[in-house]
Amino acid sequence: MRAFDVFTAKDSRHAVALLAEHAATSKVKVLAGGTDLLADLKFASASHAPDVVVDISRIEDLRSIAVTGDGLSIGALVTHTEIMRSPLIRDMFPAMVNAAHTIGAVQTRNLGTLGGNLVTAVPSVDSGPTLVALDALVTVLGPAGRRQMPLAEFFVGPRKTALKPDELLLEILIPTTSLGKPTCFLKFGLRKGQALALVNVAASFWVDRARNAFVAPRIALGAVAPKVVHASTAEAYLEGRAIAPEAMVEAGRLAVGDAKPISDFRASAEYRRDLVAVLTRRALEGAYELAKAKQSEK
Amino acid sequence: MQVSMTVNGRVRKADVEPRLLLVHFLREHLLLTGAHVGCDTSQCGACTVIVDGRSAKACTMFAVQADGSTITTVEGLAANGQLHPVQEGFWDQHGLQCGYCTPGMIMSAVNLLQDTPHPTDRQIREGISGNFCRCTGYQHIVNAVRQAAGRR
Numbered sequence: 546m547r548a549f550d551v552f553t554a555k556d557s558r559h560a561v562a563l564l565a566e567h568a569a570t571s572k573v574k575v576l577a578g579g580t581d582l583l584a585d586l587k588f589a590s591a592s593h594a595p596d597v598v599v600d601i602s603r604i605e606d607l608r609s610i611a612v613t614g615d616g617l618s619i620g621a622l623v624t625h626t627e628i629m630r631s632p633l634i635r636d637m638f639p640a641m642v643n644a645a646h647t648i649g650a651v652q653t654r655n656l657g658t659l660g661g662n663l664v665t666a667v668p669s670v671d672s673g674p675t676l677v678a679l680d681a682l683v684t685v686l687g688p689a690g691r692r693q694m695p696l697a698e699f700f701v702g703p704r705k706t707a708l709k710p711d712e713l714l715l716e717i718l719i720p721t722t723s724l725g726k727p728t729c730f731l732k733f734g735l736r737k738g739q740a741l742a743l744v745n746v747a748a749s750f751w752v753d754r755a756r757n758a759f760v761a762p763r764i765a766l767g768a769v770a771p772k773v774v775h776a777s778t779a780e781a782y783l784e785g786r787a788i789a790p791e792a793m794v795e796a797g798r799l800a801v802g803d804a805k806p807i808s809d810f811r812a813s814a815e816y817r818r819d820l821v822a823v824l825t826r827r828a829l830e831g832a833y834e835l836a837k838a839k840q841s842e843k
Numbered sequence: 844m845q846v847s848m849t850v851n852g853r854v855r856k857a858d859v860e861p862r863l864l865l866v867h868f869l870r871e872h873l874l875l876t877g878a879h880v881g882c883d884t885s886q887c888g889a890c891t892v893i894v895d896g897r898s899a900k901a902c903t904m905f906a907v908q909a910d911g912s913t914i915t916t917v918e919g920l921a922a923n924g925q926l927h928p929v930q931e932g933f934w935d936q937h938g939l940q941c942g943y944c945t946p947g948m949i950m951s952a953v954n955l956l957q958d959t960p961h962p963t964d965r966q967i968r969e970g971i972s973g974n975f976c977r978c979t980g981y982q983h984i985v986n987a988v989r990q991a992a993g994r995r
Contacts, residue, residue: 548860548862549861549862551907583864584885626897649885650888650972651898651951651973652888653903656900739973
Protein backbone atom coordinates (compact mmCIF):
# COMPACT_ATOMS: atom_id res chain seq x y z
CA MET A 546 0.00 0.00 0.00
CA ARG A 547 1.36 3.43 -0.90
CA ALA A 548 2.03 5.90 1.90
CA PHE A 549 -0.47 8.66 2.62
CA ASP A 550 -1.07 11.36 5.18
CA VAL A 551 -4.02 11.01 7.52
CA PHE A 552 -5.98 13.89 9.01
CA THR A 553 -8.47 13.24 11.78
CA ALA A 554 -11.67 15.28 11.61
CA LYS A 555 -13.12 16.55 14.89
CA ASP A 556 -16.62 17.13 13.53
CA SER A 557 -18.39 17.19 10.17
CA ARG A 558 -17.53 20.85 9.47
CA HIS A 559 -13.89 20.12 10.15
CA ALA A 560 -14.08 17.10 7.83
CA VAL A 561 -15.46 19.24 5.01
CA ALA A 562 -12.77 21.87 5.64
CA LEU A 563 -10.12 19.14 5.39
CA LEU A 564 -11.69 17.77 2.20
CA ALA A 565 -11.88 21.26 0.66
CA GLU A 566 -8.31 21.99 1.65
CA HIS A 567 -6.82 18.83 0.17
CA ALA A 568 -9.18 17.84 -2.65
CA ALA A 569 -7.91 20.62 -4.90
CA THR A 570 -4.32 19.40 -4.93
CA SER A 571 -4.38 15.76 -3.80
CA LYS A 572 -6.26 12.51 -4.21
CA VAL A 573 -8.32 12.29 -1.05
CA LYS A 574 -10.25 9.40 0.45
CA VAL A 575 -12.55 9.37 3.45
CA LEU A 576 -12.06 6.76 6.17
CA ALA A 577 -15.19 5.78 8.12
CA GLY A 578 -15.34 2.07 9.02
CA GLY A 579 -12.61 1.33 6.51
CA THR A 580 -13.98 -2.03 5.38
CA ASP A 581 -14.33 -0.97 1.75
CA LEU A 582 -11.53 1.60 1.77
CA LEU A 583 -8.82 -0.77 2.95
CA ALA A 584 -9.83 -3.43 0.46
CA ASP A 585 -9.51 -0.79 -2.27
CA LEU A 586 -6.23 0.67 -1.04
CA LYS A 587 -4.53 -2.70 -0.97
CA PHE A 588 -5.18 -3.17 -4.67
CA ALA A 589 -5.22 0.44 -5.86
CA SER A 590 -2.91 1.19 -8.76
CA ALA A 591 -0.47 4.01 -8.12
CA SER A 592 -2.65 6.37 -10.13
CA HIS A 593 -5.65 5.73 -7.88
CA ALA A 594 -3.92 5.60 -4.52
CA PRO A 595 -4.76 8.58 -2.29
CA ASP A 596 -2.17 11.00 -0.94
CA VAL A 597 -4.49 12.08 1.85
CA VAL A 598 -7.00 10.18 3.98
CA VAL A 599 -9.50 12.13 6.05
CA ASP A 600 -10.48 10.04 9.07
CA ILE A 601 -14.09 10.80 10.03
CA SER A 602 -14.47 7.75 12.28
CA ARG A 603 -14.21 9.79 15.48
CA ILE A 604 -16.92 12.31 14.61
CA GLU A 605 -19.61 12.06 17.26
CA ASP A 606 -22.38 14.01 15.48
CA LEU A 607 -22.87 11.35 12.76
CA ARG A 608 -23.79 8.41 14.99
CA SER A 609 -27.37 8.98 16.03
CA ILE A 610 -30.54 7.10 15.11
CA ALA A 611 -33.51 9.32 15.86
CA VAL A 612 -36.98 10.30 14.74
CA THR A 613 -37.07 14.02 14.00
CA GLY A 614 -39.71 16.29 12.49
CA ASP A 615 -38.46 15.24 9.05
CA GLY A 616 -38.50 11.48 9.58
CA LEU A 617 -36.11 8.79 10.75
CA SER A 618 -32.59 10.16 10.64
CA ILE A 619 -29.67 7.74 10.61
CA GLY A 620 -26.17 9.18 10.93
CA ALA A 621 -23.72 8.19 8.22
CA LEU A 622 -21.37 6.57 10.77
CA VAL A 623 -23.98 4.20 12.23
CA THR A 624 -22.62 0.68 11.77
CA HIS A 625 -24.53 -2.28 10.35
CA THR A 626 -24.36 -3.94 13.77
CA GLU A 627 -25.89 -0.83 15.36
CA ILE A 628 -28.71 -0.90 12.80
CA MET A 629 -29.38 -4.56 13.65
CA ARG A 630 -29.51 -3.73 17.37
CA SER A 631 -31.57 -0.56 17.18
CA PRO A 632 -35.00 -1.17 18.75
CA LEU A 633 -36.31 1.83 16.81
CA ILE A 634 -35.25 0.46 13.41
CA ARG A 635 -36.21 -3.11 14.30
CA ASP A 636 -39.71 -1.94 15.15
CA MET A 637 -40.20 0.44 12.22
CA PHE A 638 -38.23 -1.24 9.45
CA PRO A 639 -37.37 -4.89 10.01
CA ALA A 640 -36.34 -4.90 6.33
CA MET A 641 -33.40 -2.63 7.22
CA VAL A 642 -32.32 -5.05 9.93
CA ASN A 643 -32.61 -7.96 7.50
CA ALA A 644 -30.61 -6.08 4.87
CA ALA A 645 -27.87 -5.15 7.36
CA HIS A 646 -27.72 -8.78 8.44
CA THR A 647 -26.77 -9.89 4.91
CA ILE A 648 -23.77 -7.56 4.68
CA GLY A 649 -20.36 -9.22 5.03
CA ALA A 650 -19.90 -11.14 8.26
CA VAL A 651 -20.01 -10.13 11.92
CA GLN A 652 -16.57 -8.49 11.91
CA THR A 653 -17.38 -6.41 8.83
CA ARG A 654 -20.75 -5.31 10.21
CA ASN A 655 -19.07 -4.25 13.46
CA LEU A 656 -16.84 -1.78 11.60
CA GLY A 657 -18.68 -1.00 8.38
CA THR A 658 -21.03 1.99 8.31
CA LEU A 659 -24.29 2.66 6.53
CA GLY A 660 -22.84 5.82 5.00
CA GLY A 661 -19.79 3.96 3.75
CA ASN A 662 -21.91 1.22 2.22
CA LEU A 663 -23.92 3.82 0.28
CA VAL A 664 -20.94 5.96 -0.75
CA THR A 665 -19.09 2.93 -2.14
CA ALA A 666 -22.19 2.52 -4.33
CA VAL A 667 -21.56 -0.89 -5.81
CA PRO A 668 -24.63 -1.96 -7.84
CA SER A 669 -25.27 -4.81 -5.37
CA VAL A 670 -25.19 -2.49 -2.29
CA ASP A 671 -27.31 -4.39 0.23
CA SER A 672 -28.47 -1.37 2.20
CA GLY A 673 -29.61 0.37 -1.01
CA PRO A 674 -32.87 -1.24 -2.15
CA THR A 675 -34.75 -0.92 1.16
CA LEU A 676 -33.84 2.74 1.50
CA VAL A 677 -34.65 3.51 -2.15
CA ALA A 678 -38.00 1.74 -1.73
CA LEU A 679 -38.68 3.98 1.29
CA ASP A 680 -37.93 7.13 -0.77
CA ALA A 681 -34.99 7.88 1.53
CA LEU A 682 -33.12 11.14 1.18
CA VAL A 683 -29.48 11.83 1.90
CA THR A 684 -28.09 15.00 3.43
CA VAL A 685 -24.60 16.04 2.37
CA LEU A 686 -22.46 18.87 3.65
CA GLY A 687 -20.09 20.91 1.51
CA PRO A 688 -18.23 24.20 1.91
CA ALA A 689 -21.38 26.07 0.80
CA GLY A 690 -23.64 24.29 3.26
CA ARG A 691 -26.05 21.38 3.24
CA ARG A 692 -28.01 19.92 0.38
CA GLN A 693 -30.44 17.05 0.24
CA MET A 694 -31.36 14.66 -2.56
CA PRO A 695 -33.17 11.36 -3.01
CA LEU A 696 -30.88 8.37 -2.44
CA ALA A 697 -31.98 7.11 -5.86
CA GLU A 698 -30.30 10.19 -7.39
CA PHE A 699 -27.31 10.08 -5.04
CA PHE A 700 -26.45 6.80 -6.76
CA VAL A 701 -25.08 7.67 -10.19
CA GLY A 702 -23.47 4.47 -11.44
CA PRO A 703 -21.15 1.66 -10.39
CA ARG A 704 -19.05 3.13 -7.53
CA LYS A 705 -20.20 6.61 -8.50
CA THR A 706 -22.30 8.98 -6.43
CA ALA A 707 -23.38 12.61 -6.71
CA LEU A 708 -20.99 13.45 -3.87
CA LYS A 709 -18.44 16.12 -4.83
CA PRO A 710 -14.82 15.71 -3.69
CA ASP A 711 -15.31 18.32 -0.95
CA GLU A 712 -18.65 16.99 0.28
CA LEU A 713 -19.42 14.62 3.12
CA LEU A 714 -22.46 12.37 3.54
CA LEU A 715 -24.05 13.30 6.88
CA GLU A 716 -27.26 11.36 7.26
CA ILE A 717 -29.83 9.13 5.64
CA LEU A 718 -33.37 10.35 6.16
CA ILE A 719 -36.45 8.18 5.77
CA PRO A 720 -39.22 10.76 5.33
CA THR A 721 -42.24 10.89 7.64
CA THR A 722 -44.46 9.75 4.74
CA SER A 723 -42.60 6.41 4.81
CA LEU A 724 -42.37 5.86 8.57
CA GLY A 725 -43.58 2.37 9.40
CA LYS A 726 -44.39 1.58 5.77
CA PRO A 727 -44.50 -2.20 5.40
CA THR A 728 -41.32 -3.15 3.55
CA CYS A 729 -39.57 -6.41 2.72
CA PHE A 730 -35.96 -6.92 1.62
CA LEU A 731 -34.77 -10.12 -0.04
CA LYS A 732 -31.30 -11.01 -1.24
CA PHE A 733 -30.16 -13.95 -3.28
CA GLY A 734 -26.48 -14.79 -2.95
CA LEU A 735 -24.55 -17.98 -3.57
CA ARG A 736 -23.89 -18.50 0.14
CA LYS A 737 -25.44 -17.27 3.38
CA GLY A 738 -22.29 -15.58 4.65
CA GLN A 739 -20.04 -13.00 2.97
CA ALA A 740 -21.79 -13.25 -0.38
CA LEU A 741 -22.48 -10.50 -2.88
CA ALA A 742 -26.06 -10.34 -4.07
CA LEU A 743 -26.83 -11.82 -7.47
CA VAL A 744 -30.03 -9.85 -7.08
CA ASN A 745 -31.48 -7.97 -4.12
CA VAL A 746 -34.96 -6.52 -4.03
CA ALA A 747 -37.03 -4.41 -1.68
CA ALA A 748 -40.79 -3.92 -1.95
CA SER A 749 -42.83 -1.44 0.05
CA PHE A 750 -46.44 -0.26 -0.04
CA TRP A 751 -49.29 1.04 2.07
CA VAL A 752 -52.60 -0.76 2.03
CA ASP A 753 -55.89 1.02 1.31
CA ARG A 754 -57.99 -0.89 3.84
CA ALA A 755 -61.36 -0.04 2.31
CA ARG A 756 -60.44 -1.37 -1.12
CA ASN A 757 -57.56 -3.67 -0.08
CA ALA A 758 -55.46 -1.95 -2.72
CA PHE A 759 -51.80 -0.99 -3.19
CA VAL A 760 -50.98 2.59 -2.26
CA ALA A 761 -47.61 4.18 -3.11
CA PRO A 762 -46.04 0.87 -4.13
CA ARG A 763 -42.26 0.92 -4.45
CA ILE A 764 -40.00 -1.78 -5.80
CA ALA A 765 -36.24 -1.26 -5.79
CA LEU A 766 -33.85 -3.62 -7.55
CA GLY A 767 -30.14 -4.06 -6.82
CA ALA A 768 -27.33 -5.76 -8.76
CA VAL A 769 -29.30 -5.74 -12.02
CA ALA A 770 -28.42 -2.26 -13.33
CA PRO A 771 -25.49 0.18 -12.96
CA LYS A 772 -27.12 1.37 -9.73
CA VAL A 773 -30.13 0.57 -7.54
CA VAL A 774 -33.20 1.29 -9.67
CA HIS A 775 -36.92 1.57 -9.19
CA ALA A 776 -38.97 -1.03 -11.07
CA SER A 777 -41.08 1.85 -12.39
CA THR A 778 -43.28 -0.18 -14.72
CA ALA A 779 -44.17 -2.60 -11.96
CA GLU A 780 -44.80 0.26 -9.52
CA ALA A 781 -47.15 2.01 -11.97
CA TYR A 782 -49.00 -1.25 -12.60
CA LEU A 783 -49.61 -1.82 -8.88
CA GLU A 784 -50.69 1.73 -7.94
CA GLY A 785 -54.32 1.59 -6.82
CA ARG A 786 -54.72 -2.03 -7.95
CA ALA A 787 -56.48 -4.58 -5.73
CA ILE A 788 -54.01 -6.69 -3.73
CA ALA A 789 -54.03 -10.23 -5.11
CA PRO A 790 -51.46 -12.97 -5.74
CA GLU A 791 -51.89 -12.56 -9.52
CA ALA A 792 -51.04 -8.86 -9.29
CA MET A 793 -47.83 -9.69 -7.41
CA VAL A 794 -46.84 -12.25 -10.05
CA GLU A 795 -47.52 -9.73 -12.80
CA ALA A 796 -45.50 -7.05 -10.97
CA GLY A 797 -42.61 -9.52 -10.83
CA ARG A 798 -42.90 -10.12 -14.56
CA LEU A 799 -42.96 -6.38 -15.26
CA ALA A 800 -40.00 -5.75 -12.94
CA VAL A 801 -37.89 -7.96 -15.21
CA GLY A 802 -38.37 -5.37 -17.94
CA ASP A 803 -37.17 -2.64 -15.59
CA ALA A 804 -33.94 -4.53 -14.88
CA LYS A 805 -30.86 -4.43 -17.11
CA PRO A 806 -28.70 -7.19 -15.69
CA ILE A 807 -25.31 -8.21 -17.04
CA SER A 808 -23.74 -11.65 -17.20
CA ASP A 809 -20.61 -12.10 -15.11
CA PHE A 810 -18.80 -14.90 -13.31
CA ARG A 811 -21.45 -14.95 -10.57
CA ALA A 812 -24.52 -15.41 -12.72
CA SER A 813 -25.90 -14.97 -16.22
CA ALA A 814 -28.21 -12.09 -17.09
CA GLU A 815 -30.92 -14.64 -17.86
CA TYR A 816 -30.64 -16.16 -14.38
CA ARG A 817 -30.73 -12.72 -12.81
CA ARG A 818 -33.90 -11.86 -14.76
CA ASP A 819 -35.58 -15.00 -13.38
CA LEU A 820 -34.47 -14.00 -9.89
CA VAL A 821 -35.96 -10.52 -10.32
CA ALA A 822 -39.39 -11.98 -11.10
CA VAL A 823 -39.33 -14.41 -8.19
CA LEU A 824 -37.79 -12.09 -5.59
CA THR A 825 -40.10 -9.20 -6.52
CA ARG A 826 -43.16 -11.37 -6.04
CA ARG A 827 -41.84 -12.76 -2.76
CA ALA A 828 -40.88 -9.28 -1.49
CA LEU A 829 -44.40 -8.04 -2.25
CA GLU A 830 -45.82 -11.05 -0.40
CA GLY A 831 -43.48 -10.35 2.52
CA ALA A 832 -44.48 -6.70 2.71
CA TYR A 833 -48.16 -7.69 2.62
CA GLU A 834 -47.63 -10.16 5.48
CA LEU A 835 -46.08 -7.34 7.50
CA ALA A 836 -48.94 -5.00 6.64
CA LYS A 837 -51.47 -7.57 7.83
CA ALA A 838 -49.50 -8.22 11.02
CA LYS A 839 -49.35 -4.49 11.75
CA GLN A 840 -53.09 -4.18 11.16
CA SER A 841 -53.90 -7.00 13.56
CA GLU A 842 -51.75 -5.36 16.25
CA LYS A 843 -54.02 -2.31 16.20
CA MET B 844 1.61 9.18 14.00
CA GLN B 845 1.51 8.51 17.72
CA VAL B 846 -0.90 5.80 18.79
CA SER B 847 -1.75 4.46 22.20
CA MET B 848 -3.94 1.46 22.89
CA THR B 849 -4.54 -1.04 25.65
CA VAL B 850 -3.72 -4.51 24.36
CA ASN B 851 -4.46 -7.47 26.61
CA GLY B 852 -4.49 -5.15 29.60
CA ARG B 853 -1.20 -3.34 28.84
CA VAL B 854 -0.97 0.21 27.49
CA ARG B 855 1.12 0.16 24.31
CA LYS B 856 2.36 3.31 22.60
CA ALA B 857 4.16 3.64 19.30
CA ASP B 858 4.90 5.95 16.44
CA VAL B 859 3.46 4.32 13.33
CA GLU B 860 2.90 5.06 9.67
CA PRO B 861 -0.76 5.79 8.83
CA ARG B 862 -0.80 2.87 6.37
CA LEU B 863 0.30 0.29 8.98
CA LEU B 864 -2.40 -2.36 9.40
CA LEU B 865 -3.50 -3.23 12.92
CA VAL B 866 -2.58 -6.87 12.37
CA HIS B 867 0.99 -5.90 11.46
CA PHE B 868 1.18 -3.59 14.46
CA LEU B 869 0.13 -6.45 16.73
CA ARG B 870 2.41 -9.01 15.13
CA GLU B 871 5.52 -7.00 14.31
CA HIS B 872 5.58 -4.19 16.84
CA LEU B 873 4.07 -5.96 19.83
CA LEU B 874 5.23 -9.46 18.79
CA LEU B 875 1.73 -10.82 19.41
CA THR B 876 1.69 -13.33 16.59
CA GLY B 877 -1.61 -14.98 17.54
CA ALA B 878 -3.62 -12.94 15.04
CA HIS B 879 -2.66 -14.46 11.69
CA VAL B 880 -2.59 -12.92 8.25
CA GLY B 881 -4.50 -15.30 6.02
CA CYS B 882 -6.13 -13.82 2.95
CA ASP B 883 -5.29 -10.17 3.76
CA THR B 884 -8.57 -9.22 2.03
CA SER B 885 -11.08 -9.31 4.88
CA GLN B 886 -12.49 -12.69 3.90
CA CYS B 887 -10.90 -15.44 5.99
CA GLY B 888 -11.02 -13.99 9.52
CA ALA B 889 -7.66 -15.46 10.67
CA CYS B 890 -6.71 -11.97 11.91
CA THR B 891 -9.82 -11.49 14.08
CA VAL B 892 -9.29 -9.61 17.34
CA ILE B 893 -11.69 -7.82 19.67
CA VAL B 894 -11.60 -4.03 19.53
CA ASP B 895 -13.62 -2.16 22.15
CA GLY B 896 -15.80 -5.19 22.78
CA ARG B 897 -16.53 -6.10 19.15
CA SER B 898 -14.79 -8.46 16.78
CA ALA B 899 -12.88 -6.94 13.90
CA LYS B 900 -10.60 -8.16 11.16
CA ALA B 901 -7.23 -6.66 12.01
CA CYS B 902 -6.09 -6.85 8.37
CA THR B 903 -8.88 -4.42 7.47
CA MET B 904 -8.12 -1.81 10.08
CA PHE B 905 -5.28 0.67 10.31
CA ALA B 906 -3.39 0.79 13.60
CA VAL B 907 -4.29 4.49 13.77
CA GLN B 908 -8.00 3.58 13.75
CA ALA B 909 -7.41 1.66 16.97
CA ASP B 910 -5.79 4.63 18.71
CA GLY B 911 -7.37 4.90 22.15
CA SER B 912 -9.00 1.48 21.89
CA THR B 913 -8.96 -1.55 24.13
CA ILE B 914 -7.94 -4.69 22.26
CA THR B 915 -8.01 -8.35 23.18
CA THR B 916 -6.07 -10.86 21.12
CA VAL B 917 -6.00 -14.62 21.58
CA GLU B 918 -2.93 -14.17 23.81
CA GLY B 919 -5.07 -12.21 26.25
CA LEU B 920 -7.73 -14.86 26.84
CA ALA B 921 -6.07 -17.25 29.28
CA ALA B 922 -5.79 -15.93 32.82
CA ASN B 923 -3.52 -17.24 35.60
CA GLY B 924 -2.55 -20.28 33.55
CA GLN B 925 -6.20 -21.16 33.08
CA LEU B 926 -7.48 -21.47 29.49
CA HIS B 927 -10.58 -19.52 28.49
CA PRO B 928 -13.69 -21.77 28.18
CA VAL B 929 -13.60 -21.35 24.40
CA GLN B 930 -9.96 -22.48 24.33
CA GLU B 931 -10.91 -25.45 26.54
CA GLY B 932 -13.67 -26.27 24.11
CA PHE B 933 -11.32 -26.26 21.11
CA TRP B 934 -8.88 -28.46 23.05
CA ASP B 935 -11.47 -30.98 24.22
CA GLN B 936 -13.51 -31.17 21.03
CA HIS B 937 -10.61 -31.26 18.54
CA GLY B 938 -11.69 -27.91 17.14
CA LEU B 939 -8.58 -27.60 15.02
CA GLN B 940 -6.23 -29.48 12.77
CA CYS B 941 -3.57 -27.23 11.25
CA GLY B 942 -4.41 -24.40 13.64
CA TYR B 943 -4.05 -21.52 11.21
CA CYS B 944 -7.64 -20.30 11.56
CA THR B 945 -7.82 -21.12 15.27
CA PRO B 946 -6.96 -17.77 16.91
CA GLY B 947 -9.48 -15.96 14.69
CA MET B 948 -12.11 -18.66 15.19
CA ILE B 949 -11.64 -18.47 18.94
CA MET B 950 -11.96 -14.67 18.97
CA SER B 951 -15.13 -14.83 16.86
CA ALA B 952 -16.53 -17.46 19.23
CA VAL B 953 -15.68 -15.28 22.24
CA ASN B 954 -17.43 -12.35 20.54
CA LEU B 955 -20.48 -14.51 19.83
CA LEU B 956 -20.76 -15.83 23.40
CA GLN B 957 -20.41 -12.35 24.84
CA ASP B 958 -23.50 -11.23 22.86
CA THR B 959 -25.32 -14.58 22.83
CA PRO B 960 -24.33 -16.69 25.86
CA HIS B 961 -26.59 -19.59 24.85
CA PRO B 962 -26.45 -19.83 21.06
CA THR B 963 -28.22 -22.41 18.95
CA ASP B 964 -26.09 -24.36 16.48
CA ARG B 965 -27.37 -22.08 13.77
CA GLN B 966 -26.28 -19.01 15.72
CA ILE B 967 -22.87 -20.60 16.28
CA ARG B 968 -22.47 -21.23 12.56
CA GLU B 969 -23.50 -17.71 11.80
CA GLY B 970 -21.21 -16.33 14.49
CA ILE B 971 -18.20 -17.93 12.81
CA SER B 972 -19.35 -17.26 9.24
CA GLY B 973 -16.66 -14.61 8.85
CA ASN B 974 -13.95 -17.20 9.54
CA PHE B 975 -12.74 -19.88 7.16
CA CYS B 976 -11.42 -23.28 8.19
CA ARG B 977 -10.10 -25.54 5.45
CA CYS B 978 -9.41 -28.56 7.70
CA THR B 979 -12.20 -29.44 10.05
CA GLY B 980 -15.37 -29.07 8.03
CA TYR B 981 -16.49 -26.86 10.95
CA GLN B 982 -18.39 -29.54 12.90
CA HIS B 983 -15.74 -29.88 15.60
CA ILE B 984 -15.54 -26.11 15.87
CA VAL B 985 -19.29 -25.92 16.40
CA ASN B 986 -18.94 -28.64 19.06
CA ALA B 987 -16.17 -26.64 20.73
CA VAL B 988 -18.25 -23.47 20.91
CA ARG B 989 -21.22 -25.47 22.12
CA GLN B 990 -19.10 -26.88 24.94
CA ALA B 991 -17.88 -23.39 25.85
CA ALA B 992 -21.50 -22.27 26.05
CA GLY B 993 -22.10 -25.05 28.58
CA ARG B 994 -24.09 -27.20 26.18
CA ARG B 995 -22.70 -30.60 25.19
